[in-house]
Amino acid sequence: MSTAVNSVHSKLVSLLSRGQELTSIFFYAPAKEKCHLEDTISSATWGLPLVIWRTDRTVILNGFIGEGLLVLACLPGFHWRALLGSLSRSLKYLRQARILIELMEDRDEFLVSEVLQFCLSQDMINVNAIFDDFPETENLSSFEAYPSFEVVNQTFTADTQVSDLYPNKMLNLRGGVIRTMPDYSEPNTILYQDKEGNKEILGYLWDLLEAYAHKHNAQLQVVNKYADDRPLNFIELLDAAQSGIIDVGASIQPMSMGSLSRMHEISYPVNQASWCTMLPVERQLHVSELLTRVMPYPTLILLLLLWIFYEVLRGRWRRHPKLQSIGWLVLATLVSSNYVGRLLNLFTDPPSLPPVNSLSALMESPVRIISIRSEYSSIEFTQRTKYSAAFHLALQASILIGLRNAFNTSYGYTITSEKWKIYEEQQKRSSKPVFRYSKDLCFYEMIPFGLVIPENSPHRAPLHSYTLLLRQAGLHDFWVNRGFSYMVKAGKINFTAVGERYQAKTLTITDLRNVFIIYASVLLISLVLFTCELFVSWVNYWLGF
Numbered sequence: 387m388s389t390a391v392n393s394v395h396s397k398l399v400s401l402l403s404r405g406q407e408l409t410s411i412f413f414y415a416p417a418k419e420k421c422h423l424e425d426t427i428s429s430a431t432w433g434l435p436l437v438i439w440r441t442d443r444t445v446i447l448n449g450f451i452g453e454g455l456l457v458l459a460c461l462p463g464f465h466w467r468a469l470l471g472s473l474s475r476s477l478k479y480l481r482q483a484r485i486l487i488e489l490m491e492d493r494d495e496f497l498v499s500e501v502l503q504f505c506l507s508q509d510m511i512n513v514n515a516i517f518d519d520f521p522e523t524e525n526l527s528s529f530e531a532y533p534s535f536e537v538v539n540q541t542f543t544a545d546t547q548v549s550d551l552y553p554n555k556m557l558n559l560r561g562g563v564i565r566t567m568p569d570y571s572e573p574n575t576i577l578y579q580d581k582e583g584n585k586e587i588l589g590y591l592w593d594l595l596e597a598y599a600h601k602h603n604a605q606l607q608v609v610n611k612y613a614d615d616r617p618l619n620f621i622e623l624l625d626a627a628q629s630g631i632i633d634v635g636a637s638i639q640p641m642s643m644g645s646l647s648r649m650h651e652i653s654y655p656v657n658q659a660s661w662c663t664m665l666p667v668e669r670q671l672h673v674s675e676l677l678t679r680v681m682p683y684p685t686l687i688l689l690l691l692l693w694i695f696y697e698v699l700r701g702r703w704r705r706h707p708k709l710q711s712i713g714w715l716v717l718a719t720l721v722s723s724n725y726v727g728r729l730l731n732l733f734t735d736p737p738s739l740p741p742v743n744s745l746s747a748l749m750e751s752p753v754r755i756i757s758i759r760s761e762y763s764s765i766e767f768t769q770r771t772k773y774s775a776a777f778h779l780a781l782q783a784s785i786l787i788g789l790r791n792a793f794n795t796s797y798g799y800t801i802t803s804e805k806w807k808i809y810e811e812q813q814k815r816s817s818k819p820v821f822r823y824s825k826d827l828c829f830y831e832m833i834p835f836g837l838v839i840p841e842n843s844p845h846r847a848p849l850h851s852y853t854l855l856l857r858q859a860g861l862h863d864f865w866v867n868r869g870f871s872y873m874v875k876a877g878k879i880n881f882t883a884v885g886e887r888y889q890a891k892t893l894t895i896t897d898l899r900n901v902f903i904i905y906a907s908v909l910l911i912s913l914v915l916f917t918c919e920l921f922v923s924w925v926n927y928w929l930g931f
Contacts, residue, residue: 394521398542399426402456402486403434405548409454410435412483414476416442416469421460421488422520442468444475455483463491466501474508479650481842484552485513493517493525499537502529509842512552531555531844532562532604556848559604564845566595567609567626569618569637572787573808573869578876588872590865591636591837594656597861598634598852616784619760623838624651634845635838640764642833650841654850655834657862659802663827664809666753666795667819668739673897676732680725692717743826745773748798754778755827756786756797765829791878793820800829804866811870812879 403411411434413427427436434456439445447455457477461469466489477483485505489497498515505513506529515527524543530536532555540550568575568587575589587608599606609632610618623637628651640661641652671679742748748755756778762770770777778797780786790799790809801809806823813819839845856862873879895902 394524394542395422396426396429398486398516398520399423399431399458401546401548402484402551403432405454405456407454408434408456408484410437410451411456411458412436412447412451412476413438414457414459414473415440416472417460417462417490419460419462419490421490422518423458423460423486423488427458439476442472444472446478447476448479451480453480453483455480457483457485459485459487461487461489461501463489463494463497466497467504470501470504471508474505474510477510479842481508481510482512482844482847483510485510487513487515488520489515489517491518493519493523495537498527502527502537503535505529506531506535509840509844511555511844514551526551530560532559534562556602556844559602562604563607564595564599564602564604565607565609565631565633566636567618567623567632568592569623569635571617571637572878573805573873574638575636576872576876576878578872587636588876589636590862590869590872591638593865593868594853594856594862595634595636597856598849601852602848616782617787619783621760624648627651627838627840627843630840633839633843634849637838638835639838640830640833641836642830651838652836653839653846654853655836656853657804657835657866658832659804659835660825660828660832661800661802661830662806663755663798663824663829664790664801664806664821665742665748665798665824665827667822668741670736670738671732673733673893674900676736677729677898678900679732679737680728685721685724689721741822741826742824745769745776745827748776748827749773753796753798755800756780756789757800758783758786761800769829795820798824798827807866808870808873808879 411427411431413424413436415421415424415438427438437447437451455477457473459470459473470487474481487501489501491497494517498517501515502513505511511531513528516525517523520526520542524541525539526542528538528540528551530538540546568577568589568591570577573589574591575587578586578588580586595606609626618637620639623635623639626632627635634653638656639652641649641655742751742753755776758780762777762779786799789797790801793809801823803823809821810819810823813821837849839849853862870879
């Protein structure tokens, strides 16, 4: 009888161990009693690496075991909850592994329902359970997780396949609910209210999640649909995922900024973007400053050299008066043409001040980067300590967003390359841009962004495959490019021109101030020299020379 018992268990374990995706086996037997699965681990595991754990203490398996794990667990009928809880903690980040539980007592439908419900609460959705009477009944118990919990019993036969015991439950959620929470960080997710007062969510992240739910035959349920008018921060979203309030957050967050200890609470990368600075465009030079640049120093030096050359050869020039006259005319033509050409060029396309290309240069300018404390803390420690004077901290994110959306040029703003596209598009309707995207002041280059999800979420792998398909199909870029249209539809952007309209102005006395100063200075020098000459002649006259 014992041989027959072991034969049935060996066939089951052998079937489960054949999968090419399996890389290791974890045998969990914290109870003192010996179960039937223990007799199979040496003969039916196909030489896979095996970890045997005979204590109820937690071991973090993800530290040395990767995905592709098969778990064989022997649990007593009593105190199973504490032991299964220890197993779930050991399977942190690996809870979608295939699990076979042997309950060491006769079949009890209420017990198996309780055990499988506990597994579902711990996000262990690939679980089968057997009892001591498995050789006689050959019954396995699993469960459907969507749309609601339901125990499924099936008989193990020679034709049973691994896919029958462990189907991919995430392919079809059968109308189940995916709970989500938008962070309302525009333009990723936008809270929109139409003329009838109905609230709607727009944005490329919402398009992404709606398509994901449709693909997996599920429905989106918004947890905070009527939230107050403020975006949720990074920590609030992570805490909501950790507490089990949401299944997938409608929020995209950087994976290499902030606390790396919470990396497992973000999905595989959905997008890549740089985190740089949006700075006011440097002002154009005033007319008074332009007039001082009409005759640059190289031109003045050239004229000085020509004058010296003329003075040295003055005696010879007297023999060729016509050639001298022609030379003066050519020189006057060149100088006047150069002057008029440069003057027209400066007036039609006036240059701007040198661009700010470093935090050191920013500290010397009147502009400061406004930021909130959470973003400021994400900046590299040496940068935020050495150049702390270049930043201005806002008490609330709404203040920063309001100033940025109003194109307030008193400050610069940190912004991702994706969000900059919205502001760049909005400025195209103005005569000249008010802000520019500075790649010289980037705090993080091409960082991956992922969706906020619980650390053991069964949606992690499906989301990974789904986002790769979106990239290949070009849908991700298509939805991102619709962000500006969504902002206009939601009334977050209007088509009024940003900045001041160009108005032609006549020259004023103030514009010619530098010209008058130079003219007065040269005239004063001439008067001083003339006075000196008169003084010398008077002295010579009185002295009789």
